[in-house]
Amino acid sequence: MPMDRPRDPDLAARLFGGRPEHTLALLRAVWPGTVGEELSRRTELVALDRGVLRVRVSDLRWQRQLQRMRGPILGRLRRAAGRVAPSQLGFVTGEIKAPAAPAPAPPPRPVREAPPI
Numbered sequence: 001m002p003m004d005r006p007r008d009p010d011l012a013a014r015l016f017g018g019r020p021e022h023t024l025a026l027l028r029a030v031w032p033g034t035v036g037e038e039l040s041r042r043t044e045l046v047a048l049d050r051g052v053l054r055v056r057v058s059d060l061r062w063q064r065q066l067q068r069m070r071g072p073i074l075g076r077l078r079r080a081a082g083r084v085a086p087s088q089l090g091f092v093t094g095e096i097k098a099p100a101a102p103a104p105a106p107p108p109r110p111v112r113e114a115p116p117i
Contacts, residue, residue, distance in 0.1 A: 023084045024048045030080040034073060039066070044096050053077075053086035056094050063091045 024045065032040035042062050047054040057063045066073070070089050077085040 020048050023081075026081055026084065027053060027077065027086070030077065034076040034080060035066075035069075042096065046092070048086060051087040052090045053088070054090045054092060056092050056096060058096050059093060063093060066091060 024047070027048065028045050031043075031045055035043065039062075042058055043066070044056040045053060046056050055066065057066060066089070073089065074086065
């Protein structure tokens, strides 16, 4: 059964738009879904400054590829982030930091035997 309440396109702005570092965190979270896993692994969002999202790419080949995709990427970011989405993309080349590996799971807790009845 569909929900009757209207979708709020600016919910992201209310939740993440108060401070630039919060907006950048939102954009980092939606980036893989915006550009796909392959491009996401080959890029790094480094800053958001006056509406320009700075994206680090590993080399000029990837920079050119993303420049050609600029319009669709910005459109997807607008759909995901509403009015806090960047108005432009800027690219810099450099080494891409590997994402942090997830922390290892804690060891299982030992099971205590129940006392005899």
